[in-house]
Amino acid sequence: MTYQIVASTTVSPDGIALFDQKNYHIDYGEQPKKDTAGLLIRSVDLHQTPLPDDLITIGRAGVGVNNIPLAEAAAKGIVVFNAPGANANGVKELVFAALTIGARPMLAGSKWVSNLKGDDIGVQVEKGKKAYVGTELLGKKLGVIGLGHVGGLVANGASSQAFGMHVVGYDPYIAVDTAWHLSHHIKHAADLKGVLEDSDYVTIHVPLTSETKEMLNADAIAMMKPGSVLLNFARDDVIDEDAIIAALDRGHLRRYITDFASPKLIHHPKVTVFPHIGGSTTAAETNSAKMVVQTMKNYLETGNIRNSVTFPDTDMQFASPLRLTLIHKNVPNMVGKMTGVLSNYELNIVNMMNRSQGDYAYTMIDLDQIDPKRLQKIAAKMAQIDDVIRVRVLSH
Numbered sequence: 001m002t003y004q005i006v007a008s009t010t011v012s013p014d015g016i017a018l019f020d021q022k023n024y025h026i027d028y029g030e031q032p033k034k035d036t037a038g039l040l041i042r043s044v045d046l047h048q049t050p051l052p053d054d055l056i057t058i059g060r061a062g063v064g065v066n067n068i069p070l071a072e073a074a075a076k077g078i079v080v081f082n083a084p085g086a087n088a089n090g091v092k093e094l095v096f097a098a099l100t101i102g103a104r105p106m107l108a109g110s111k112w113v114s115n116l117k118g119d120d121i122g123v124q125v126e127k128g129k130k131a132y133v134g135t136e137l138l139g140k141k142l143g144v145i146g147l148g149h150v151g152g153l154v155a156n157g158a159s160s161q162a163f164g165m166h167v168v169g170y171d172p173y174i175a176v177d178t179a180w181h182l183s184h185h186i187k188h189a190a191d192l193k194g195v196l197e198d199s200d201y202v203t204i205h206v207p208l209t210s211e212t213k214e215m216l217n218a219d220a221i222a223m224m225k226p227g228s229v230l231l232n233f234a235r236d237d238v239i240d241e242d243a244i245i246a247a248l249d250r251g252h253l254r255r256y257i258t259d260f261a262s263p264k265l266i267h268h269p270k271v272t273v274f275p276h277i278g279g280s281t282t283a284a285e286t287n288s289a290k291m292v293v294q295t296m297k298n299y300l301e302t303g304n305i306r307n308s309v310t311f312p313d314t315d316m317q318f319a320s321p322l323r324l325t326l327i328h329k330n331v332p333n334m335v336g337k338m339t340g341v342l343s344n345y346e347l348n349i350v351n352m353m354n355r356s357q358g359d360y361a362y363t364m365i366d367l368d369q370i371d372p373k374r375l376q377k378i379a380a381k382m383a384q385i386d387d388v389i390r391v392r393v394l395s396h
């Protein structure tokens with residue numbers, strides 16, 4: 001069977017190349033077509049894009065999935081994958097550049113130097129450099145909101161001997177595994193106030209969700225230390241832009257450094273904007289694309305799910321000749337109804353796994369070899385069960 005994949009040209013070719021030519025046909029673009037089995041994208045906004053019924057999976061070569069209509073995808077049985085942590089180091093390094101930019105007026109100094117004229121540039125520089133005196137990060141306090149892959153690296157790095165900052169972190173949903181990797185030098189804040197109130201620098205690394213939208217609003221900014229610097233490499237909408245601009249204008253915030261441009265921000269004298277390049281390093285792009293393509297392929301070929309943002313991890317060795325996979329609502333007695341169908345055909349289940357997450361669940365049923373026509377009939381019967389959203393038949 002050949003799977004049709006639509007891949008964005010912005011995704012690293014090293015990842016796309018993992019779709020072998022024997023089993024996959026690649027079209028370049030960002031809009032799924034009628035027969036598209038897999039859509040592979042980065043930050044393109046899919047909220048207005050119709051998701052065709054044939055679409056089996058969406059791969060996001062990166063982390064943020066706020067550009068994908070996750071609820072609609074789950075309801076249609078489309079399994080969405082991302083690449084957790086794959087670009088975190090790239091973002092971390094840019095955040096350290098931003099911290100240094102926040103401490104010293106190096107961009108303004110560099111701009112001034114490049115506009116100098118005459119043969120005595122060296123003399124002019126030595127005379128004029130007093131206008132570009134900065135501060136140091138050593139001994140300053142950094143507040144980190146969100147201690148996941150990016151925030152954890154930033155917090156550990158800033159509290160290390162290399163930077164010598166005092167770090168306080170806030171993350172009410174921190175994963176146990178992530179917490180194990182945090183340096184013991186990092187202090188934990190119990191609430192937003194605790195991370196904001198006496199930090200010289202605050203950096204935010206949370207996903208954009210309905211809960212985190214405008215998390216840094218006028219009330220939160222009012223809690224920040226006067227003269228502090230705010231960094232946002234998460235998403236544009238985790239801050240209230242007007243509230244930030246007002247705080248910069250009245251001098252409450254010293255600088256805002258972000259990866260997300262907007263008409264109001266790009267010409268503001270106290271704002272430094274990067275063109276959303278946190279994950280734009282060769283390593284980050286390659287890691288992200290390879291990670292997500294591997295999970296998409298694994299799902300298409302074996303039905304196993306790993307790192308999906310819409311369905312639970314479901315991983316079972318595919319050792320028998322046939323596998324039925326069912327995406328369904330998370331309601332009582334679904335497994336009973338499925339096995340009921342199989343018992344009508346007197347079939348032996350070799351292996352079975354059922355996992356649920358929120359409103360949806362996923363079941364894989366491994367079977368011995370049977371006549372393909374009979375199998376298609378069984379799959380059709382399974383699809384007729386109430387609350388079953390999608391049935392796939394896999395063989396090898």
Ligand SMILES: NC(=O)c1ccc[n+]([C@@H]2O[C@H](COP(=O)([O-])OP(=O)(O)OC[C@H]3O[C@@H](n4cnc5c(N)ncnc54)[C@H](O)[C@@H]3O)[C@@H](O)[C@H]2O)c1
Nearest residue numbers: 064146147148149150171173174205206207233234278279
């Ligand atoms: N600028 C870029 O190019 C770039 C690159 C990678 C990620 N990002 C953005 O950064 C976000 C974080 O990336 P990551 O790889 O660290 O993700 P992650 O999932 O590893 O970490 C996110 C962390 O935020 C925490 N969190 C969630 N809600 C929170 C809340 N209300 N308050 C405090 N903490 C909360 C989670 O518990 C988790 O630990 C992504 O979702 C994406 O939007 C941007």
Ligand SMILES: O=C(O)[C@H](O)COP(=O)(O)O
Nearest residue numbers: 042043061062063064279
């Ligand atoms: O969420 C992410 O992974 C980053 O924002 C990177 O997005 P990009 O892949 O569009 O550069």
